[in-house]
Amino acid sequence: MESLLVNSVEKNLTQFMFSNAIFLCERLLADFPSEVNLQLLARCYLSNGQPYSAYYILKGSKTPQSRYLFALSCFKLDLLGEAEAALLSTVEQQVIPGGAAGHYLLGLIYRYAGRKNSSVEQFRIALSCDPLCWEAYAQLCSLGVAEEASTVFGNVAAQRLQKTHVPQRINFSEGETKDQLIDSDKASKDISVWQTEHVPGENQQDLKVKQLGAEIPPDTDNQRNASSHTNGWDLNTPSPVLPQVLDVPPPMLYKNMRRPEVEGLMSVHGEPRKKFVCEEESSEAPEESRRRRSARIAAKRKIPMFHHSPSESNGVPSLSSMIGKCRIQSSKEATTSGQSINDTGSSVDDEQNSNPRGSSLDPFSLMSGISEMLNLLKILGDGHRSLHMYNCQEALLIYQKLSEKQYNTHWVLMQVGKAYVELQDYFSADSVFTLAHQKYPYALEGMDTYSTVLYHLKEEMRLGYLAQELIAIDRLSPESWCASGNYYSLRKDHEAALKMFRRAIQLNERFTYAHTLCGHELAALEDFEDAERCYRKALSIDTRHYNAWYGLGMTYIHQEKFEFAQHQFQLALQINPRSSVIMCYFGIALHESKRNDEALKMMEKAIVADARNPISKYFKANILANLGDYHKALKVLEELKDSAPQESSVHALLGKIYKQVKLYDKAVLNFGIALDLNPSTSDAVKIKACMERLIVPDELETEEDL
Amino acid sequence: MATESSESEEEGKISGGNEKLILDDDLREMGKNAAWSVSSCKPGNGVNTLRDDNLETYWQSDGLQPHLINIQFQKKVRLQLVALYVDFKLDESYTPSKISVRAGDGFHNLKEVKSVELVKPSGWVSVSLSGTDPRETFVNTFMLQIAMLSNHLNGRDTHIRQIKVYGPRPNPIPRQPFQFTSTEFLAYSTLR
Numbered sequence: 087m088e089s090l091l092v093n094s095v096e097k098n099l100t101q102f103m104f105s106n107a108i109f110l111c112e113r114l115l116a117d118f119p120s121e122v123n124l125q126l127l128a129r130c131y132l133s134n135g136q137p138y139s140a141y142y143i144l145k146g147s148k149t150p151q152s153r154y155l156f157a158l159s160c161f162k163l164d165l166l167g168e169a170e171a172a173l174l175s176t177v178e179q180q181v182i183p184g185g186a187a188g189h190y191l192l193g194l195i196y197r198y199a200g201r202k203n204s205s206v207e208q209f210r211i212a213l214s215c216d217p218l219c220w221e222a223y224a225q226l227c228s229l230g231v232a233e234e235a236s237t238v239f240g241n242v243a244a245q246r247l248q249k250t251h252v253p254q255r256i257n258f259s260e261g262e263t264k265d266q267l268i269d270s271d272k273a274s275k276d277i278s279v280w281q282t283e284h285v286p287g288e289n290q291q292d293l294k295v296k297q298l299g300a301e302i303p304p305d306t307d308n309q310r311n312a313s314s315h316t317n318g319w320d321l322n323t324p325s326p327v328l329p330q331v332l333d334v335p336p337p338m339l340y341k342n343m344r345r346p347e348v349e350g351l352m353s354v355h356g357e358p359r360k361k362f363v364c365e366e367e368s369s370e371a372p373e374e375s376r377r378r379r380s381a382r383i384a385a386k387r388k389i390p391m392f393h394h395s396p397s398e399s400n401g402v403p404s405l406s407s408m409i410g411k412c413r414i415q416s417s418k419e420a421t422t423s424g425q426s427i428n429d430t431g432s433s434v435d436d437e438q439n440s441n442p443r444g445s446s447l448d449p450f451s452l453m454s455g456i457s458e459m460l461n462l463l464k465i466l467g468d469g470h471r472s473l474h475m476y477n478c479q480e481a482l483l484i485y486q487k488l489s490e491k492q493y494n495t496h497w498v499l500m501q502v503g504k505a506y507v508e509l510q511d512y513f514s515a516d517s518v519f520t521l522a523h524q525k526y527p528y529a530l531e532g533m534d535t536y537s538t539v540l541y542h543l544k545e546e547m548r549l550g551y552l553a554q555e556l557i558a559i560d561r562l563s564p565e566s567w568c569a570s571g572n573y574y575s576l577r578k579d580h581e582a583a584l585k586m587f588r589r590a591i592q593l594n595e596r597f598t599y600a601h602t603l604c605g606h607e608l609a610a611l612e613d614f615e616d617a618e619r620c621y622r623k624a625l626s627i628d629t630r631h632y633n634a635w636y637g638l639g640m641t642y643i644h645q646e647k648f649e650f651a652q653h654q655f656q657l658a659l660q661i662n663p664r665s666s667v668i669m670c671y672f673g674i675a676l677h678e679s680k681r682n683d684e685a686l687k688m689m690e691k692a693i694v695a696d697a698r699n700p701i702s703k704y705f706k707a708n709i710l711a712n713l714g715d716y717h718k719a720l721k722v723l724e725e726l727k728d729s730a731p732q733e734s735s736v737h738a739l740l741g742k743i744y745k746q747v748k749l750y751d752k753a754v755l756n757f758g759i760a761l762d763l764n765p766s767t768s769d770a771v772k773i774k775a776c777m778e779r780l781i782v783p784d785e786l787e788t789e790e791d792l
Numbered sequence: 793m794a795t796e797s798s799e800s801e802e803e804g805k806i807s808g809g810n811e812k813l814i815l816d817d818d819l820r821e822m823g824k825n826a827a828w829s830v831s832s833c834k835p836g837n838g839v840n841t842l843r844d845d846n847l848e849t850y851w852q853s854d855g856l857q858p859h860l861i862n863i864q865f866q867k868k869v870r871l872q873l874v875a876l877y878v879d880f881k882l883d884e885s886y887t888p889s890k891i892s893v894r895a896g897d898g899f900h901n902l903k904e905v906k907s908v909e910l911v912k913p914s915g916w917v918s919v920s921l922s923g924t925d926p927r928e929t930f931v932n933t934f935m936l937q938i939a940m941l942s943n944h945l946n947g948r949d950t951h952i953r954q955i956k957v958y959g960p961r962p963n964p965i966p967r968q969p970f971q972f973t974s975t976e977f978l979a980y981s982t983l984r
Contacts, residue, residue: 510979510980512979538984541984542978542979542984543975543979544975544978544979572984578817578820578961603984606984610964612962633983633984636983640966643966643967644966665983667980667981667982667983668983674966674967678967699980700976700977700980701977701980701981704977705968708968708969730974730976730977732973732974733972733973733974733976733977734970734973734974735968735969735970735971735972735973735977738969738970739969739970742969760970763973764973765970765971765973766818766960766961766971766973767816767818767872767929767960768818768870768929768930768960768961768971769970769971770926770929771926771927771929771930772969772970774926774927775926775927778927
């Protein structure tokens, strides 16, 4: 009965029938109490969103798996101390349960507790254990301490992946022998050698190579012959094989072959494969040298592909069919290992029969799969890291390197959108986000940034519509409420906006942006103390959230505490050294503290940093006018007037300065234009007052003349 | 300026009222930073009811006319508009008829700024504090006093359901002489 129950529970878990699973698991535990069954019940509870139940039943368990699940439950219940204790209860670091996942969890715990260095260490270990633990790298990026993607996802990572994935091969395929294990070792050495040739910059090439490898169709006799050689190659050195493999058919055939491969690949690995395949499809022109590599890779690939499928229960049929198709050289291997040889896809059934879970995998295809995955991660890692360093232009260039299919995924589009936002290019950001939202209306991550973009563009209607849409999709996601808040804020209803942002915070305490937005609203309501509190809360969650530093600086400027303001802007600039807006306000703070030379220098820096930013020039002109340097100010403003003719304040300031230099005609002209351009009521009053005072001295003059 | 259903400028009469308060974008409510007091009130219908955003509750005076509502600020503020919610259909003889708005530094030097006569109002009534001169768009003052000089049907006491006081929005960009108007400038002017 025990095994029956265990199987049933597992099946229920995979089919998401949690209450049934819990029920059966309780029966199981009653009759057969054991640690393993206890873990199974905990898994049921965790899947069903009952971390407290899992917490109670696992309390005091000692086995690593139990400790990991217990730590996870504690983490979900926000009991960070207990979670940490559970993960660390053995002294040796090696034995952290859950491997990479355990280290990642520990890293998160340390980060939430504010222990940055320990968390960084844990994330690094997690990455070295499992290079595919992308989240660890993302955390490192957001902490600002990520290493270059090429080192993290480089040779060491490849070897690590090979070590973890290749040995499993043996378990599955009947025919697989130690020979093949040796093959894989050699192959891995080959690969590492091969990979050292392909130093980071060659991503595209690598991919193309792999494509070629994958494409080599199985049906030519030449290749069969070659395959025997490649077998030999597996055992010995790769080079002898290459010349023969060069007889590979032309690229066009590859394309045809590729499609089915693509399917299979994708089914095996989901996303990573997609990228792999897409990269293949994107580059169409193989070259001589690449063909060689591709041949090697092709041979390698078949096994890795099979290899991976055991872990993925859904990928088998298509995988085997695909593998069947791309089996060139390894046809011989196939026979020896018991795998079916495929001619033109007839091997599917054979493969399936002999290897129900896609056992015998070609170590070479595994290698190429690994290297492709790592290359993709390198690009994404580079881009992500650049974005977090606010090196946005570079990030955009890096993301352009991706294949079209990978680029159009939600995550990448969000990254690209955020890069545009950081560059203050709200129009491009708008188009990217709109596209992403259309394609993936269910994906809410990053929609808070989208709502900010619409806020900046003053698109009230679209913002309102977006907010309503998001809330309809998920009332419990903080991003939806951030969007609503931004809508009310755009309509100047700051109280309502504050309410929305507070709701977002309730839903997720650690949603940094919601705290910052709260701060902005409170500042708009002139409640500077509470605004400060909100900003500091945001900073306690994420010190590198430079918007909060900026917000703090602005509140200090409003309160006329200019030295404090300077300090905040300096910190903000340390995090994002390219933001012209921060530089502008830093300049203002300096000017108000009478450090005028530095202020002007800062404005120059701002102008250089972003030539499209009109504010920096306007502020500069204002400072010059305040310092009495009217002619320079006029020059700057005249330039600005040409590039932004619709801005009332430019003309108003021009008028004011012309009045100072006694060019009354021009002053009146500019005041008139300013009034025409719809200034706010108080400004209109000011301008009219200035105009009246101008006309009076004129009248006095004419009277005198008369 | 707020929209009004009908107003004849010469006589300062306002009839009707709006159900919803419709305002310009560049106005903001200033009542939160003020101390509110009234000349007299009936227990249970005190000064809180004027600021509770609830149109069901009302302030009821309990003394001699004129009944006064005093709004005192800590520093001089620029005010542009006063909005009152009154309803003749519900309050009949308690509805104010002649209202005088006065401003000054304190109780000792209040001067009348505006005087209006309401004719069977029902809803939000906006009293603009601006004079005809563009320089007089705002009233720059420490204190505002709203005096109910007489009621409809010669009622003795008065009901007011809600009051809001509006002034111009300050420049969101600190230390700048003028506000930005174009989208481009505004987009670049803040980080969010």
